[in-house]
Amino acid sequence: MLHSADRILTSHAGSLPRTPELLEANEARVPGGAGAEEFDRLLRDAVVDVVRRQREAGIDVVNDGEYGHAMTHSVDYGAWWTYSFDRTGGLEIVDDNDIHVPKRSTPGNVVLTSFLDRRDLAAFHDAYTDPSSGIHLADPDLPPPVFPAATGPISYTGRDAVSSDVANLTAALRETGAAEGFVAALSPGSAARIGNHHYASEEEFLYAWADVLREEYTAILDAGLVLQIDDPSIAESWDQINPEPAVEDYRRFVQVRVEALNHALRGLPQERIRFHLCWGSWHGPHTTDLEFKHLVDLLLSIDAGAYSFEGANARHEHEWKVWEDHTLPEGKLILPGVVSHATNVVEHPELVADRIERYAKLVGRENVIASTDCGLGGRVHPQIAWAKLETLARGAELASRRLWA
Known part of the structure; x- marks a missing residue:
């Protein structure tokens, strides 16, 4: 991965x-849908356009916008996760899927409840x-979305899809x-949040997902690209446990997921792997988020070369201070969020620069890449999303002048 050598x-x-045209064409990704060839052509052109636009905004390390992960609505908080359903065998829609049952x-026995039984939602x-x-x-009073469950041994069936992702970005x-x-891919811990009707234990299910997703990870890395692991399960799951667990019980719950991920990453080049942690990207109060100080050591135990995390939103900005007490391992990078998906206010470049400088002074300027808290697509209006990337770049320029003065 690139380092901030001189800026x-x-x-x-x-x-x-996504563009309106791409959102409409994504309907072709539904099994049996028409227009698959037209979608593929549109997708290739759209990826070139979104990479070009990132470069014009001042973004150095770019991606495909996750355009290969199907999204059919302009507001969609789940595309980072649901894309995996079409790439995995052994999943079915079943009548008795209990994923929505509280x-x-x-x-000592931590289990996830349903998404609509979250403590943040109950409080507000x-x-x-x-x-x-x-x-x-x-709306929690509407019927919940339908998710599949594992009804047999799961397997990776997404070779053509990931090949398209890497070819389009390359x-x-x-x-x-x-x-x-970089290309984003799901973590085993997040993938295993669907129903399990086949595996004997939660841990067995996690490791089955680790073996499945390793195929996607390897395909991305073999193409010479950077792999980003998306894993809200490390932090966000805290809010989906009722009643609130003891922190040590939760850390044990997370540790199993970290070990499953490291199993999936075994032998892969850490220097081209980045890991993304967040507390969930929905626009809510987030008063039940777990503090970063309880997770940072677990984060650093993940076999990645760089760590992305929220650092700009109003609930977590103060947590830059954890780096006063934790040493970033040599050769590792951090990608702190310095602009947020959680507000329509576009941050001032001076504020962005201040945020960057805090991290640089604690972990070393060469070890910081300025980033966003979470994905912007599907969270804020496109005009605002691109304005946030532009202010990110301007803030990085200001910080660079000060840090390399």
């Missing part, structure tokens, strides 16, 4: 706004169910002259 480099967390944990139910509140999330890098590109 602060810029990147982002993954998802970028569950309760006990001391009136706000979440008020269309005028500004919280963009499915062509776009070549055409635009971008120096480095």
Whole structure:
């Protein structure tokens, strides 16, 4: 991966706004849908365009906008996850899938409850169910979305899809002259949040996902690209456990997921792997988020060369201070979020520069790549998303002048 050798480099967390044409054409990705060839052509052109636009905005380490991950609506918080359903065998829609049934944990036995049983939603139910509140999330009083469950041994069936992802991004890098590109892929811990009707234990299910997803990881790395692991399960799952668990119980719950991920990454080049941690990208209060200080050592135990995390939103900006007490291992990078997906306010470049400098002074300027908290596509209006990337680049320029003065 590139390092900030003589200036602060810029990147982002993954998802970028899709064009209306691409959103409409994504319908062709539904099994049996028409227009697959037209979609493939449109997708290739769209990836070139989005990479070019990232470069014009001042982004150094670019990606395909996650355009290969199907999204059919302009607001979609789940495309980073649901894309995996079409790339995995052994999954089916079943009548008795209990993923939406509320569950309760006990001391020493942490289990995920349903998404709509989250503690944040319960605490702010009136706000979440008020269309005028500004919280963009499915109405919890409506029928929940339908997800598949594992009904047999799972297997990777996404070779053609990931080949398309890497081919489209590689062509776009070549055409635009971008120096480095990354492709995002799901973590085992996040993948295993669907229903399990086949495996004998949660751990067995996690490791089955690790073996499946390793094929996608390897395909991305073999193409010469950077692999980004998307894993909200490390931090976000805390809010999906009822009642609130003891921190040490939760850390044990997370540790199993870290070990499964490291199993999937075994022997792969850490220097071309980056890991993304977030607390969930929906626009809500997030008062039940777990503090970063309880997770940072687990984050650093993941076999990656760079770590991306939220650092700009109002709930987590203060947590840059964890780097006063934790040493970044030699050769590793951080990609702190210095602009946020959680507000329509476009950050001032001076504020972005201040945020960058805090991290640079603690871990070394060469070890910081300025990034976004989370993906911008599907979270904020496209015009605002691109303005945020531009202010990110301008803030990095300001910080660079000061740090290399």
